[in-house]
Amino acid sequence: MQKITISGFGGQGVLSLGKFISYSAIAQNLNTSWLPSYGPEMRGGTASCSVIYSADEIAAPVIDHPDILIAFNEPSLDKFEGAVKEGGIIITNSDIVHKKTTRKDVKLYEIPVDTLASAINKRGANVYMLGILLPIFGDISEEAAIHAVEHVFESKPKVIPSNIECLKAGIAYMKDLLK
Amino acid sequence: MKKLWKGNEAIAEAAVAAGCRYFFGYPITPQNEIPEYLSWRLPEVGGAFIQAESEVSAINMVYGAAGAGARCMTSSSSPGISLKQEGMSYIAGAELPCVIVNIMRSGPGLGGIQPAQGDYFQATKGGGHGDYHPIVYAPSSIQEFVDITYSAFDVADKYRTPVMIIGDGMLGQMMEPAEIPPMRDLSTLPDKNDWAACGHSDGVPRIINSLRIEPEENEAFNIRLFKKYEEITKNETKCDDYMLDDAEIVFVAYGSVARICKAAVVELRAQGIKAGLIRPITLYPYPTNNIAEAAKKDCVKKFITVELSMGQMVEDVRLSVNGLKPVEFYGRSGGSVMMPGDLVKYVKEGK
Numbered sequence: 001m002q003k004i005t006i007s008g009f010g011g012q013g014v015l016s017l018g019k020f021i022s023y024s025a026i027a028q029n030l031n032t033s034w035l036p037s038y039g040p041e042m043r044g045g046t047a048s049c050s051v052i053y054s055a056d057e058i059a060a061p062v063i064d065h066p067d068i069l070i071a072f073n074e075p076s077l078d079k080f081e082g083a084v085k086e087g088g089i090i091i092t093n094s095d096i097v098h099k100k101t102t103r104k105d106v107k108l109y110e111i112p113v114d115t116l117a118s119a120i121n122k123r124g125a126n127v128y129m130l131g132i133l134l135p136i137f138g139d140i141s142e143e144a145a146i147h148a149v150e151h152v153f154e155s156k157p158k159v160i161p162s163n164i165e166c167l168k169a170g171i172a173y174m175k176d177l178l179k
Numbered sequence: 180m181k182k183l184w185k186g187n188e189a190i191a192e193a194a195v196a197a198g199c200r201y202f203f204g205y206p207i208t209p210q211n212e213i214p215e216y217l218s219w220r221l222p223e224v225g226g227a228f229i230q231a232e233s234e235v236s237a238i239n240m241v242y243g244a245a246g247a248g249a250r251c252m253t254s255s256s257s258p259g260i261s262l263k264q265e266g267m268s269y270i271a272g273a274e275l276p277c278v279i280v281n282i283m284r285s286g287p288g289l290g291g292i293q294p295a296q297g298d299y300f301q302a303t304k305g306g307g308h309g310d311y312h313p314i315v316y317a318p319s320s321i322q323e324f325v326d327i328t329y330s331a332f333d334v335a336d337k338y339r340t341p342v343m344i345i346g347d348g349m350l351g352q353m354m355e356p357a358e359i360p361p362m363r364d365l366s367t368l369p370d371k372n373d374w375a376a377c378g379h380s381d382g383v384p385r386i387i388n389s390l391r392i393e394p395e396e397n398e399a400f401n402i403r404l405f406k407k408y409e410e411i412t413k414n415e416t417k418c419d420d421y422m423l424d425d426a427e428i429v430f431v432a433y434g435s436v437a438r439i440c441k442a443a444v445v446e447l448r449a450q451g452i453k454a455g456l457i458r459p460i461t462l463y464p465y466p467t468n469n470i471a472e473a474a475k476k477d478c479v480k481k482f483i484t485v486e487l488s489m490g491q492m493v494e495d496v497r498l499s500v501n502g503l504k505p506v507e508f509y510g511r512s513g514g515s516v517m518m519p520g521d522l523v524k525y526v527k528e529g530k
Contacts, residue, residue: 061435
């Protein structure tokens, strides 16, 4: 089971990264839930979503202590870093987030995901981040994630190849980092 | 691939699959995806979507469509549901089948748009005037939203009664994989030609009305209505439980909160505390017997009712337990939501 909190500015693809994770989990035959923050914060403020996947039935869709926090901006890091589970993981978009976490008991990965993705697809940062996550998850295959990307972009088939490229580049980047 | 459905959209598509072809509503957060979805989906299947000028108007359009024998629905959120109460009382008084969805937000008044369960009294005790109850369902997952919406129209037709489905902003906005049942063949829908004002009564007038000016007539009607509620209680009461067999601490919760309790049960069990959960699926009729039976068990030490309100369902839990065991209450309101860890702490530390 993974409990993931994703947070950032509205428009950074926060909610859709959550959907990519959920669809990847479905393609891997896992259970999943996706819970967004809703209301005015979606328009300009900080948007967040809670994504859970598990081989078992998912009880609460709310997350008090995420295994993984993905912070696409600094307010998100400030807001959620304290909640991350002891020994958990924080991933920041280091193109925008310049500060470090104050937590000493978590693993921090600073990934310049905007820069890395824009070489392939300017709008591919969240799919690149999905790639970053897969080696951390360990239980969702690349094939399942590709299925998810194909499914989400079903109505825009033109963008599928570059997004799959972002996904693969993200996986390779993270595998390298974890070596 | 199994599709992810947002709660609100799942309700909408399940209603279409169930043969609902008419929706009347007025926008309000956090249920707007229901009318938004149906505004394009209903015309696709030959139905009609009307955004009325107000909630009062929308519920009266439901009254009219249901009176004409149409499978129809409306949806709203708490303040909007309050506006519909007069119409709901008339619909109950005219014995018309329809489905009303309330995706609750916080109150009183305009309140806020975050999840709440403060409309329990309004939903279950008959929020409008007079002696009546709608059947009230409280699903706790997107698949259960789908399954209950799909069957709700048949239940409404069977008893000629309004059916409410209540959720909250969390369930309305979240996504989970769900499967929508097959599209209902409209020729298999119940025949209403023996009572509906549908223009097929060979010149014999049909009267859809709730005016019964003579006390004898009105009392006889009310007695008959409550005989019907007895039958509904016998046939339609639904309740789920989790880890109840040897439970010493029993949570009672519905909807999204039941899932938070379930997570707390798992955590408490991992810490050696025997917790369990009773989850009413129908709030009216209330699963009184399920709770009363649990109260009789020696292993059960106490009940904790958990709600996103200042304490409403707890009254029905106390009536069901009838003094056999202590009944405590844990609630959050105003749009704040408890976490599983809060409940674990409450059980262990009593606060």
